[in-house]
Amino acid sequence: xxxxxxxxxxxxxxxxxxxxxxxxxxxxxxxxxxxxxxxxxxxxxxxxxxxxxxxxxxxxxxxxxxxxxxxxxxxxxxxxxxxxxxxxxxxxx
Amino acid sequence: xxxxxxxxxxxxxxxxxxxxxxxxxxxxxxxxxxxxxxxxxxxxxxxxxxxxxxxxxxxxxxxxxxxxxxxxxxxxxxxxxxxxxxxxxxxxxxxxxx
Numbered sequence: 808x809x810x811x812x813x814x815x816x817x818x819x820x821x822x823x824x825x826x827x828x829x830x831x832x833x834x835x836x837x838x839x840x841x842x843x844x845x846x847x848x849x850x851x852x853x854x855x856x857x858x859x860x861x862x863x864x865x866x867x868x869x870x871x872x873x874x875x876x877x878x879x880x881x882x883x884x885x886x887x888x889x890x891x892x893x894x895x896x897x898x899x900x
Numbered sequence: 901x902x903x904x905x906x907x908x909x910x911x912x913x914x915x916x917x918x919x920x921x922x923x924x925x926x927x928x929x930x931x932x933x934x935x936x937x938x939x940x941x942x943x944x945x946x947x948x949x950x951x952x953x954x955x956x957x958x959x960x961x962x963x964x965x966x967x968x969x970x971x972x973x974x975x976x977x978x979x980x981x982x983x984x985x986x987x988x989x990x991x992x993x994x995x996x997x998x
Contacts, residue, residue, distance in 0.1 A: 818903065826970060826971070826996070827970075827996040827997055827998060828918075828920075828922060828970065828993055828994045828995060828996045828997070829994055830918075830971075830993065832971070837903055837905075838903035838904060838905040839905055840905035840906075844905050844936075845905070846903070846905050850973070857990065857991075858990065858993070859948075859988050859990050860916075860918065860924050860946075860948060860990065860993055861916065861918070861971070861973055862979070862983055863916070863975050863976050863977075863979040863980035863983060864916055864973030864974060864975060864976070865974065865976050865979070866973070866974040867971055867972060867973035867974065868905070868907060868910070868971070868972040868973075869970070869971050870936055870966070870969050870970055870971070870972075872967075872998075873920065873970040873971070873996050
């Protein structure tokens with residue numbers, strides 16, 4: 808639940824999602840669900856010359872199971888808040 | 901939550917699916933469920949290669965199991981029509997390695 812809440816706070820920010828097939832997609836985070844499926848808007852593939860497979864896609868749904876990394880904006884993490892939330896989660900609620 | 905992560909907004913739209921085995925299937929989304937299983941109508945596969953342009957293989961009505969789905973993209977038809985697929989060259993996508 809912690810990461811679900813965390814990603815919900817990032818909605819509206821620009822992120823880069825790297826998939827487990829090495830494809831990296833950059834876009835504005837539109838929404839996220841309990842499976843950490845991600846919806847991005849205004850997407851573009853990071854290396855379009857190598858990966859022209861999504862040239863005509865501007866909005867996309869990424870299945871949580873294929874996400875390797877989510878690269879966040881530098882100021883996208885409130886470290887203190889995340890520390891507190893992680894401790895609370897570890898304590899069991 | 902205001903924004904939904906479901907596929908409701910893609911229903912009856914043309915979508916481009918990237919599967920875990922690296923294939924790219926384009927078709928009209930007719931239905932989906934929680935496991936991201938989807939029903940595609942009038943679908944075709946786009947085969948990328950480095951030797952020739954993109955080949956389109958007609959598939960017709962297709963059901964894709966959610967396990968095998970990586971990305972579902974909403975196809976912008978105007979943008980898509982402006983692409984010259986006979987000139988596009990690329991390696992096929994790698995399969996997803998978990």
